[in-house]
Amino acid sequence: MKERHARSLASKQIVLLNYVNQKVNGVNRKGISTQVAEDLGVQLQWPVEGQKEISTENLVTSLDSADGMIVTTAPGVDPVTDDRAMWNRIRAVQGDNVVYTGGNINYGSVYTAMRTLDYFDDLFTRLEN
Numbered sequence: 001m002k003e004r005h006a007r008s009l010a011s012k013q014i015v016l017l018n019y020v021n022q023k024v025n026g027v028n029r030k031g032i033s034t035q036v037a038e039d040l041g042v043q044l045q046w047p048v049e050g051q052k053e054i055s056t057e058n059l060v061t062s063l064d065s066a067d068g069m070i071v072t073t074a075p076g077v078d079p080v081t082d083d084r085a086m087w088n089r090i091r092a093v094q095g096d097n098v099v100y101t102g103g104n105i106n107y108g109s110v111y112t113a114m115r116t117l118d119y120f121d122d123l124f125t126r127l128e129n
Contacts, residue, residue, distance in 0.1 A: 001124075005120075013068075014066065016034065017054075018072045019071050020073075023053050036113050047066075063092065068126065069097070071098060073103070080093065097126050097127055
C-alpha cells in the first residue's frame with residue numbers, strides 16, 4: 001500500500017475522527033488506528049487534542065484543510081444525513097473524500113490494524129481518482 005499510494009501518503013492531510021451521538025470527537029493519539037497511520041506515513045492532522053469534542057461552531061474551520069477523513073461511526077449512522085448541515089460544508093465531505101466505518105473498529109490488535117488498512121486504502125484510492 002505504501003508503494004501504491006506513495007504520492008498521496010506524502011502530500012495529503014488526513015484526519016481521524018469519531019462521530020458518536022451527533023458529536024464529532026478527535027481520536028486517541030496512541031490508538032491502533034493512529035499507529036497504523038504513522039506506520040504508513042500518513043500525514044495526520046489533529047483538529048483537537050486527543051478525544052475532545054469539536055464544537056459545531058468550529059467544525060468547518062477545524063476540518064476544512066483536511067484532504068480526507070476516516071470517521072468511526074455506529075452502524076447505519078452517517079453525519080451527512082444525521083442533521084449536520086455544518087458537516088456538509090467541509091471540503092473533504094463535499095469531495096466525497098470521507099470513509100465512514102459503519103461500526104466500531106476497536107476489535108483490538110491485528111484485527112483493528114487490518115481493518116484500518118482497508119479504510120486507508122479506500123480513502124487514498126478516492127483521493128487519487
